[in-house]
Every structure is written in structure tokens, then in C-alpha cells.
Amino acid sequence: MYRVLISDKLGDDAVRILEGRNIEVTFDPAIGKDPARLMEVIGDFDGLAIRSATKVTADVISKAKNLKVVGRAGIGVDNIDIPAATASGIAVMNTPFGNSVTTAEHAIAMMFALARQIPQANESTQAGKWEKSRFMGLELYGKTLGLIGCGNIGSIVADRARGLRMKVVAFDPYLTPERAVELGVESVDLETLLKRADVITLHTPLTDGTRNILNDEALAKTKKGVRIVNCARGGLVDEDALYAALESGQVGGAALDVFATEPATEHKLFGRDDVVCTPHLGASTNEAQENVAIQIAEQIADYLLVGAVSNALNMASVTAEEAPRLKPYISLAEHLGTLAGQVIKGPLTGFEINLAGKVCDLNAAPMTAAALAGVMREQLEGVNLVNAEAVAEERGVKITQSTTHSSAHFDSTISLTVKTAEDERTYVGALFGGEPRLVRVGDIRLEGSFSKNMLLLRNNDKPGFIGALGNILSDAGINIATFHLGRGGADGTAIALVATDEPVSDEVVKKILTLPQALSAYALHF
CATH class of the missing domain: 3.30.70.260 (ACT domain)
Structure with missing residues (x-):
């Protein structure tokens, strides 16, 4: 029986799902706030389900001798040392879509609050004032919304904005022309977006390429009086630059749910009439919290029980439907790799895998990882499907994958060629009744079971x-x-x-x- 630790507040549904699939669950949210205690107990568990309170550091991972998967209920994984997890062969998953609607709705709500000054008007009215002339708002109808990032959340915001009869332009390097047409948005470069947008909302991860994407230079290119909404990640907007732009009137207002440093209990932007702030509430609805808890429990169970991989950040995805079909081919690839690893002389320098026949219709990534893991674990400890490619790349191994959609003698074959400085060897395998067989060594055919x-x-x-x-x-x-x-x-x-x-x-x-x-x-x- 597999064991899973839930070290944050995920709720009863997550426990019910895991226990319903015959997985033993320890539910103790206090452990997530106690790193020393977490390191004491983590070695007993196969899976770990968390939110943001638990910090899965390299020190924690070093004690996690049996851990196979970490599941983050939510999108952010800043609290997980992914390189350390990968090096230890631990899959890291999140739930990037479980709170998408909730976050998108919050961005729309913040846009309305900013456009109509609702928080300020509420405070004034409840204080007994009737300052009707003070709160002159912005009508959103017909205005241009600029999306920086048009992925899952951004596309939902686009849909809602189009329902408001706004024009939508989007800057996203990964947005294809076909997807832009489907969403009803105009794909533009960043400079064009800055010049045209009446409201700019951000929906992109925080990376080296997006950090301070709205800085002094960018804000200077915007329309005079533009409104800025950020419900994505603190650090996307240069907060000093935003303050200066608000002071000058270049930016007409800002609505911020996230900040560069959180919790943000003091900030130069607080107290301004032209700024609306909330304490990182993007995913804070009962529905979203329940959705991500259920989703991560199902993902962990699928991974442990059937090998399905969903929303992993350090390995290829395998759906629950794919997993049973892939399983025998993964076994064949791993057997070929294990054979090759025991025969080659010297460190691996080159690795080639070819899929031929019907197997080409399946997901190649897990088969490649299995074969590579089979080869490398004969030379190094702790190599598995999660970390095989990362370990190989660290050692400068050249990895080549190819497919041939016809197979001369079998429905499907997997061919593996391994190279060292001294040697090169090729092994070919096929399935017989679902069982792996070796069918060729170099240029010699044979048929043998493992x-x-x-x-x-x-x-x-x-x-x-x-x-x-x-x-x-x-x-x-x-x-x-x-x-x-x-x-x-x-x-x-x-x-x-x-x-x-x-x-x-x-x-x-x-x-x-x-x-x-x-x-x-x-x-x-x-």
C-alpha cells in the first residue's frame, strides 16, 4: 500500500479520494509549518500533497528516500526545489487549471473596481458622505484591453472582456494565429499593446524574461491614463516605476492582487485613491480551493497506481488512458536499456531511440525516458524516468529520437543504439503477447525473452x-x-x-x- 502525506490544508475530499483508491493517508497540516518535523517523517511516504505553507527544500528531499511524487494544489511551485526533486527522481506536479476561472474572474472584478472606483466609493458612502461628483468612472464598453499573456487564464479573461464588448489585443510569444482567431483577439507585439490598450492586465509566469515587464520604459509608451491590473505574479510590474507613473498621471490607476514581496503589510502604493489592492485573492474561492485539492489527489493517485502523469513540471505527461497502452512498451524500452547498460564499456556519450510501426502513435517521451533510465542506472544510482534525461544532459549525452511509421517484421519495434568513446551497440525489441522480447542484436536476428x-x-x-x-x-x-x-x-x-x-x-x-x-x-x- 502506498502512503501519502498531506501537510497543508487540502480538505476532506482529497483524503477521501486517496483512501478510496486504497492509499494510506496521513493528514497533518501542522507538519507543513515545521520543517524539522517534515524532515523527520518524510522518509516514510511515497507521495506528498501540499499547498503553499510546506517548503519542499533540498534538505527535505534529501530525507525523502521513498518519495515518488510531490503534488502542489495550485499553480505556484516556488516552494518546491524542482532541480533537487528531479535529481532525486521525484515527480513534481501542480494544478495549473483548477483555479483558472476564479483567477480570471478576480481580474475582471479588479478591472471593474478600478474603472468605477468601487472600494473608494464604498468607503466614502459608509462614512456618511455622498460624494457623487468625486467618483467619475471609466466605461469599459468599446475600450481596448491589452493582455500580457494569453494562456489558460488570459484566454478566459479575453472571453469575459469580449462579452463586455471590449476590444482585446494580446501579447504572447506562444499564441498561434489560429488560437488568436479562435479566441477573438488580435495578436500584437508588446510595443503595439502598450500604445493601444486602455487597460492592461497581466497573465504570465514570473521568469527572467517577464520580470518587471512593465518598467519605466514600458509605462512611458502607454496611453496617458492607462489602467494596470495584475492578478498574476508580483514582480511583473516594477512597483517603483508604477508609483512614479501614477504620480505623473501617465498611469490612471492600478489594481494589484500580488506584490513583489508578500505578505505586503506596508507599501508605498497603499493609501492612494488611484490604487485598489487585495491580499493575493486570485484563487480564493471555495470552488477553486476544492477543485485543486480534488485534482491533486487524483493526480497523485493516478501516478502511484497506474503511472499516469498530469501537469508534471519535470517529466513528460502520460494520461490515465495512455498509461495502460504505454506500459508494455515502457517495459520493453527499459529492458533494452538495462541490457545495453550492462554491456557498454565506459560512460555513455550518445543515445538513439527509434520507434517503428504502430508504437509511433503513442507518446514517445516516457519510452525514451525508460530506455535511458535503463542504460544509466547501470552506471549511476537513483536514475529513473523522472531524472534520466536531466542526468544524461548534465553528462553531455547526445539524445536522438526518431520514428519510422512502418515495421518490416513486427507491428511495432523499439530500436536502441548506445554509444561510448570506445563502443557502439544496437538492440531491437518487440512485444510478443504483451511481453518484451529481444529480436535483433546488431545485424543478427533472434527471438528471446528477458x-x-x-x-x-x-x-x-x-x-x-x-x-x-x-x-x-x-x-x-x-x-x-x-x-x-x-x-x-x-x-x-x-x-x-x-x-x-x-x-x-x-x-x-x-x-x-x-x-x-x-x-x-x-x-x-x-
């Missing part, structure tokens, strides 16, 4: 070798379980894949290599 203990032999194709091999194994008390032979190498050689009931020792391998026909011999373990 077993716990095996010998892979190459020899000159001349009489006497098989008999002499049998004698050596018999003298060592090793029983042959299966024997698969392939002949016809271009150099007059043959391949034998031999399964044995007992492991074959190094001493026995050395004796095999003394046979005059023997060219190579490897004891394999799967």
Missing part, C-alpha cells in the same frame, strides 16, 4: 561452441532455462541469449571467454 539471470554471447559460427558452453555451465552447477540463437552476422558470427536458473559468476564468464569460438560474454540481470 529473464532474471541471462548470458549474452557472441561467437564465431563454428561447430563445438554450444556443446563446450553447456559443459562449462554444467560444471558450475548452472541449469539452462532457455536458449535463443541468432546466426548470420556479416562477419560470420552468431549470438546466443541464454536464460539460467542461477546467476552466472564472473569466474564462469572468464571460462566461457577461453573457448576458441568465443568473442564476447556478458552476465545479465533483469
Whole structure:
């Protein structure tokens, strides 16, 4: 039974979902606020479900010997050391869409509050004043809304704005022309957006490329009196530059739900009539909190139980529908990689994988990761599907993936070529009744199943070798379980894949290599 720790307030639904799938749950939100306690207990768990209070640091990860997945209920993962998790083979997932509608609605609400000065008018009216002439608002109908970022949340904001009969322009390097037409927005560059927008709202992650995207220079290019709305990430707007632009009148008002430093209990923008502030409420609705809790519980359960990967930040996604179809091919890829890893000499420098036939219709990424993990774990500890490609890239391994949509002899094959400074070897596998088989080694065809203990032999194709091999194994008390032979190498050689009931020792391998026909011999373990 898998064990999952919920160390933040996720609610009863998350517990119910995990327990309903036969996963043992420890629900203790206090642990998330106690790093020392978290490090004490984390080694007992396969999964960790969190919100923002739990800090999954490199120190915590170093103690998480059994941890396979961290799930963040929400979009932000600033509290997770993703490189450390990846290096330890731990999948990191979030729920980027669970609070999208809620956040988009908050941005629209902030735009209305800013345009009609609703917070200020409310305060004045409840203070017994009737300052009707003081609060002259902005009509949104017919105005141009500029979206910086038109992903999931930005596209919802665009839809709502179009319902208000606003014109929408969007700056997003990843927005395709087809998607722009579908959303009914005009795709423009940033400078054009700044010049045309009456209201600018931000919906982009905080990266080195987006940090302070609205700075002094950018704000100077905007329309006089533009309104700025930020419900995305603190740091997208240069707050000093915004203050100066408000002072000069270049910016007519700002509505901020996020700040560069949070919690923001003091700020130079506070107390201004032209600024509306909320305490990071974008995702703060009962529906959103419930949605992300349910979603992350389902994602963790799917990953642990069936290998499905949703919304992962450090590995390829695999849907729950794909996982059963992919499972036998992932197993085949991993077996080929494990074989190759036990045979190659020296550090891996090149890795090529080719999918041929019907397997091309499946998600290639997890098969590539499985094969690569199989190769590299024979040289390094702790390599798995999550971190295999990162580990390979750190070591300068050149990774090549290709597909061939026809397969001459099988419905599907996976071909793996591994290279070192001294060596290059190719192995091809296929499925027989859903079970992995080796069907080619180099240029020699054969058909052999994988077993716990095996010998892979190459020899000159001349009489006497098989008999002499049998004698050596018999003298060592090793029983042959299966024997698969392939002949016809271009150099007059043959391949034998031999399964044995007992492991074959190094001493026995050395004796095999003394046979005059023997060219190579490897004891394999799967």
C-alpha cells in the first residue's frame, strides 16, 4: 500500500479520494509549518500533497528516500526545489487549471473596481458622505484591453472582456494565429499593446524574461491614463516605476492582487485613491480551493497506481488512458536499456531511440525516458524516468529520437543504439503477447525473452561452441532455462541469449571467454 502525506490544508475530499483508491493517508497540516518535523517523517511516504505553507527544500528531499511524487494544489511551485526533486527522481506536479476561472474572474472584478472606483466609493458612502461628483468612472464598453499573456487564464479573461464588448489585443510569444482567431483577439507585439490598450492586465509566469515587464520604459509608451491590473505574479510590474507613473498621471490607476514581496503589510502604493489592492485573492474561492485539492489527489493517485502523469513540471505527461497502452512498451524500452547498460564499456556519450510501426502513435517521451533510465542506472544510482534525461544532459549525452511509421517484421519495434568513446551497440525489441522480447542484436536476428539471470554471447559460427558452453555451465552447477540463437552476422558470427536458473559468476564468464569460438560474454540481470 502506498502512503501519502498531506501537510497543508487540502480538505476532506482529497483524503477521501486517496483512501478510496486504497492509499494510506496521513493528514497533518501542522507538519507543513515545521520543517524539522517534515524532515523527520518524510522518509516514510511515497507521495506528498501540499499547498503553499510546506517548503519542499533540498534538505527535505534529501530525507525523502521513498518519495515518488510531490503534488502542489495550485499553480505556484516556488516552494518546491524542482532541480533537487528531479535529481532525486521525484515527480513534481501542480494544478495549473483548477483555479483558472476564479483567477480570471478576480481580474475582471479588479478591472471593474478600478474603472468605477468601487472600494473608494464604498468607503466614502459608509462614512456618511455622498460624494457623487468625486467618483467619475471609466466605461469599459468599446475600450481596448491589452493582455500580457494569453494562456489558460488570459484566454478566459479575453472571453469575459469580449462579452463586455471590449476590444482585446494580446501579447504572447506562444499564441498561434489560429488560437488568436479562435479566441477573438488580435495578436500584437508588446510595443503595439502598450500604445493601444486602455487597460492592461497581466497573465504570465514570473521568469527572467517577464520580470518587471512593465518598467519605466514600458509605462512611458502607454496611453496617458492607462489602467494596470495584475492578478498574476508580483514582480511583473516594477512597483517603483508604477508609483512614479501614477504620480505623473501617465498611469490612471492600478489594481494589484500580488506584490513583489508578500505578505505586503506596508507599501508605498497603499493609501492612494488611484490604487485598489487585495491580499493575493486570485484563487480564493471555495470552488477553486476544492477543485485543486480534488485534482491533486487524483493526480497523485493516478501516478502511484497506474503511472499516469498530469501537469508534471519535470517529466513528460502520460494520461490515465495512455498509461495502460504505454506500459508494455515502457517495459520493453527499459529492458533494452538495462541490457545495453550492462554491456557498454565506459560512460555513455550518445543515445538513439527509434520507434517503428504502430508504437509511433503513442507518446514517445516516457519510452525514451525508460530506455535511458535503463542504460544509466547501470552506471549511476537513483536514475529513473523522472531524472534520466536531466542526468544524461548534465553528462553531455547526445539524445536522438526518431520514428519510422512502418515495421518490416513486427507491428511495432523499439530500436536502441548506445554509444561510448570506445563502443557502439544496437538492440531491437518487440512485444510478443504483451511481453518484451529481444529480436535483433546488431545485424543478427533472434527471438528471446528477458529473464532474471541471462548470458549474452557472441561467437564465431563454428561447430563445438554450444556443446563446450553447456559443459562449462554444467560444471558450475548452472541449469539452462532457455536458449535463443541468432546466426548470420556479416562477419560470420552468431549470438546466443541464454536464460539460467542461477546467476552466472564472473569466474564462469572468464571460462566461457577461453573457448576458441568465443568473442564476447556478458552476465545479465533483469
